Amino acid sequence: MKVAWAGSRHAVEVADRMARLVASDPVFRKDTRTMLSRKELFKDTLKKAAHAWKRIVELRLTEEEANLLRLYVDQPGYVDLHWGMFVPAIKGQGTEEQQKKWLPMAYKFQIIGCYAQTELGHGSNVQGLETTATFDPSADEFVMHSPTLTSSKWWPGGLGKASTHAVVYARLITEGKDYGIHGFIVQLRSLDDHSPLPGVTLGDIGGKFGSGAYNSMDNGVLRFDHVRIPRDQMLMRLSQVTREGKYVHSDVPKQLLYGTMVYVRQTIVADASKALSRAVCIAVRYSAIRKQFGSQDGGPETQVLNYKTQQSRLFPLLASAYAYRFVGQWLKWLYTDVTQKLEAKDYSTLPEAHACTAGLKSVTTSATADAIEECRKLCGGHGYLNSSGLPELFAVYVPACTYEGDNVVLLLQVARFLMKTVAQVATGKQPVGTIAYMGNIQHLMQCKSAVNTAEDWLNPAAIKEVFEARALRMAVNCAQNISKAPSQEERFL
Amino acid sequence: MKVAWAGSRHAVEVADRMARLVASDPVFRKDTRTMLSRKELFKDTLKKAAHAWKRIVELRLTEEEANLLRLYVDQPGYVDLHWGMFVPAIKGQGTEEQQKKWLPMAYKFQIIGCYAQTELGHGSNVQGLETTATFDPSADEFVMHSPTLTSSKWWPGGLGKASTHAVVYARLITEGKDYGIHGFIVQLRSLDDHSPLPGVTLGDIGGKFGSGAYNSMDNGVLRFDHVRIPRDQMLMRLSQVTREGKYVHSDVPKQLLYGTMVYVRQTIVADASKALSRAVCIAVRYSAIRKQFGSQDGGPETQVLNYKTQQSRLFPLLASAYAYRFVGQWLKWLYTDVTQKLEAKDYSTLPEAHACTAGLKSVTTSATADAIEECRKLCGGHGYLNSSGLPELFAVYVPACTYEGDNVVLLLQVARFLMKTVAQVATGKQPVGTIAYMGNIQHLMQCKSAVNTAEDWLNPAAIKEVFEARALRMAVNCAQNISKAPSQEERFL
Structure with a gap:
């Protein structure tokens, strides 16, 4: 089971080795984390990040090993954004020339980067971002500006204190025309003394849920007052602004960006399994130790794990941790498949892959957040103490329901x-991937389950058919209901 | 509506006056609460408690006014236990003589008391507590002792740092016989220098969920090493130990104790409404201000309050806040009714009143905890910031699901x-109170709702009949199912 969980014998070995490396290193200790003040906690995070980097270099760790080391250090910090968002954004959206210029500095931590997309007034609706990048052909520069209060960048991790640079998303304006949201590499702080550059206002946005949790992260606010950057700091892989100020598209297909989205959400589903397994592990162990009631004659009390009320709440969560693990591994395959197809300019499976990852991101993170809280309650009063680990597991996990696509907004996308x-199935088009079953509409709309005895449910095909019939009938029923709505907008509000 | 919510014009006036008193007093400021370290937060709580007491005395506030003042100060602290548990325990379980001796000192804060019931190993199963109080007739004293690790008192608020005294629950042992759990007034700390008395080990049990939340409270641990107290510090209203060590019952009926339980749970239901209304108020205001999506043509975006997905999540919570308020007022009436009946030695309605308060405590606190978290998510990313108020509202509220009866354990009591x-209805006995409808079993098991059109649901009698029929049929169905269980224990595990 250990091998199945990790994915391979090799993965078990690496994970074990990295876990022991972290556990045996006093710099990485976690036991005082919830007792530190915000400032102490932030300093501790800087210290751990620097030490992790030192160890990664000293031990010449591979990328796989380094990622696992950071996973076990388990303290959100600016490096997560540097490696997880800043570097990938340059890789994905930068030209080869831009990658050659910026990536080596990022790899050597000569610069620290973050990802400045969300604004005070705009999260889910990325197209509504207000920050402007206006091209000035007289100077061959973009002018970055925050025209309103709501245009302040708000939330980016690593922005508040640590980052020297950011990939900033802003409305590209050239020749008087607004070309929508594009990415720009912008230096925020001096590489000499780390002070904010002229025209740049920076700050930490304050305390967040929990005692420690995400308070180790310097989520920040950023405002620009007409800050100038060279034209070549626009990320130009997909589109460019020429020296004269002309906006032109490259021949790189825009769909490639969606591949990144599939990748990020795939890792979120895998992370759901990790977070849930930690919580379930604590709750199962507690339930095996804790005894309460059940002794009428002075004998020992009953382990709470033996109560059906405990089992019926706990065991489905245990099963879910495994289910999310395996669906996460399948999503990894899906990402590889989509990437290969995108490279061959085959975009046919992209909508299905996008809906699939959006739906699974939403379902697994919502269920995991609720499950961690349920595990906490399953430990009774003791779950309320930080020393149980559960309050912090919840507080640090729950933003996954909001970031990288709000779960309710994502479910509406899946619904659409x-x-x-x-509608397409009705016209005879064959759906692909996870919704291929919907092509079987004739059968599924009228079939009757052949299950007669409890044992019949042990046949996976019987379960699958029932799920397919139920899902399809609900979808068709829903389509009929919303077709009655007076306008297109009201259907999905 | 303001008057309906508060209960009367008088209540509105007093609440407004106390709210303004707290809001205008700089000592009571709350805006830095989540930024304080645990130690600073605890000192701040002590300062606020002392200041509140000073203002209560200076302004000669009534008990109603003082309670409201503390409600608006809104920072859990030892005074909550002193007034809410220590004083009531002495009032309810102490003899007149004991009340005369202890209450004046408590009223003047010459002593500070807490309520030491829960142990490390025992919460819900009060009968399983392990602390012993062994009578020593040679000295006319009880010997308080913690025989095991699990017998350590664990959780009592005010115990860790503030209290000088506690009502301690322990197994009464006299003449070699264990008479079960009884309450004892025990001095814990010196009135001169506040240091623990000989044989008494005391400590704070550490950080809890949230940044501030219940971390203002000194939930504590307490161990006794053969600590002696005079015999007359056993709370003797219901039973006594004589000078010779004989255990005798007084003629005060034990059922009076259940009246207190009804009272405490009634206040918890009322508090659910207060907590929920705060969260809903924040989420409604946010939804009215926040705009996102919905503009195709560059016009203003749509207020999120106008989205049906937001409404369908938020409005039921708004309605619940009112519903819990009104059911809380009804429970106040129930408590008065039960108390009057108990005084007239009529115990007939007690089981129903007990089940009713246990069920409502469980349902309202679970729903409120979930609802606060839902309100937090309804504020998107901003709900994750402490400045939204919601993370702390959740963290400070959620222990209500566990204290004063774990919600799952309470629901099992209601099920029993x-x-x-x-079973009794089947033998022809007429149920009373909220379950009187179950006497109408003939009709309800076979009736068919007369509702044909949507408008028919506007008749409350139609809704009531449907709920009654559904509840009764589910109860009967459940009774039939569990009658098949092989043993009595397995029915409710």
């Missing part, structure tokens, strides 16, 4: 996709 | 009561 599919 | 009632 399903409604579109129902 | 319902199953018993179903």
Whole structure:
């Protein structure tokens, strides 16, 4: 089971080795984390990040090993954004020339980067971002500006204190025309004394849920007052602004960006399994030790793990941790498949892959957040103490329901996709991937389950057919209901 | 609506006055609460408690006014236990003589008391507590002792740092016989220098969920090493130990104790409404201000309050806040009714009142905890910031699901009561109070709702009949199912 969980014998070995490396290093100790003040906690995070980097270099760790080391250090910090968002954004959206210039500095931590997209007034609606990048052909520069209070960049991790640079998303304006949201590499702080550059206002946005949790992260606020950057700091892989100020598209297909989204959400699903397994592990162990009631004659009390009320709440969560693990591994395959198809300019599976990852991101993170809190309650009063680990597990996990796509907004996207599919199936188009079953509409709309005895449910095909019939009938029913709505907008509000 | 919410014009006036008193006093400021270290937060709580007491005395506030003042100060602290548990325990379980001796000192804060019941190993199962109080007739004293690690008192608020005294629950042992759990007034700390008395080990049990939240409270641990107290510090209203060590019952009926339980749970239901209304108020205001999506043509975006997905999540919570408020007021009436009946030695309605308060405590606190978290998510990313108020509202509220009866354990008690009632109805006994409808079993098991059109639901009698029929049929169905269980224990595990 250990091998199945990790994915391979090799993965077990590496994970074990990295876990021991972290556990045996006093710099990485976690036991005082919830007792530190915000400032102490932030300093501790800087110290751990620097020490992790030192160890990674000293031990010449591979990328796989380094990622696992950071996983076990388990303290959110600016490096997560540097490696997880800043570097990938340059890789994905930068030209080869831009990658050659910026990536080596990022790899050597000569610069620290973050990802400045969300604004005070705009999260889910990325197209509504207000920060402007106006091209000035007289100087061959973009002018970055925050025209309103709501245009302040708000939330980016690593922005508040640590980052020297950011990939900033802003409305590209050239020749008087607004070309929508594009990415720009912007230096924020001096490389000499780390002070904010002229025209740049920076700050930490304050305390967050929990005692420690995400308070180790310097989520920040950023405002620009007409800050100038060279033209070549626009990320130009997909589109460019010429020296004269002309906006031109490259021949790189825009769909490639969606591949990154599939990648990020795939890792979120895998992380759900990790977070849930930690919580379930604590709750199962507690339930095996804790005894309460059940002794009428002075004998020992009953382990709470033996109560059906405990089992019926706990065991489905244990099963879910495994289920999310395996669906996460399948999503890794899906990402590889989509990437290969995108490289061959085959975009046919992209909508389905996008809906699939959006739906799974939403379902697994919502269920995991609720499950961690349920594990906490399953430990009774003791779950309320930080020393149980559970309050912090919840507080540090729960933003996963909001970042990288709010879960409710994502489910509405899946709903739109399903409604579109129902309409297409009616016209005879064959759906692909996880919704291929919807092509079997004739059978599924009228089939009757052949299950008669409890044992019949042990046949996976019987379970699958029932799920497919239920899902399809609900989708068709929903499509019929919303077709009655007076306008397109009201259907999905 | 303001008057309906507060209960009367008088209540509105007093609440407004106390709210303004707190809001205008700089000592009571709350805006830095989540930024304080645990130690600073605890000192701040002590300062606020002392200042509140000073203002209560200076302004000669009534008990109603003082309670509201503390409600608006809104920072859990030892005074909550002193007034809410220590004083009531002495009032309810102490003899007149004991009340005369201890209450004046408590009223003047010459002593500070807490309520030491829960142990490391025992919460819900009060009968399993392990602390012993062994009578020594040679000295006319009880010897308080913690025989095991799990017998350590664990959780009592005010115990860790503030209290000088506690009502301690322990197994009364006299003449070699264990008479079960009784309450004892025990001095813990010196009135001169506040240091623990000989044989008494005391400490704070550490950080809890949230940044501030309940971390203002000194939940504590307490161990006794053969600590002696005079015999007359056993709370002797219901039973006594004589000078010779004989255990005798007084003629005061034990059922009076259940009246206190009804009282405490009634206040918890009322508090659910207060906590929920705060969260809903924040989420409604946010939804009215926040705009996102919905503009295709460059016009203003749509207020999120106008989205049906937001409404369908938020409005039921708003309605619940009112519902819990009104059911809380009804429970106040129930408590008065039960108290009057108990005084007239009529115990007939006690089981129903007990089940009713246990069920409502469980349902309202679970729903409120979930609802506060839902309000937090309804504020998107901003709900994760402490400055939204929501993370702390959740963290400080959620222990209500566990204290004063774990919600799952309480629901099982309600289930037992319902199953018993179903059995009694079958023998022709007429149920009373909220379950009187179950007497109408003939009709309810076979009736068909007369509702044909949507408008028919506007008739409250139609809704009531449907709920009654559904509840009764589920109860009868459940009774039939569990009657198949092989043993009595397995029915409710």
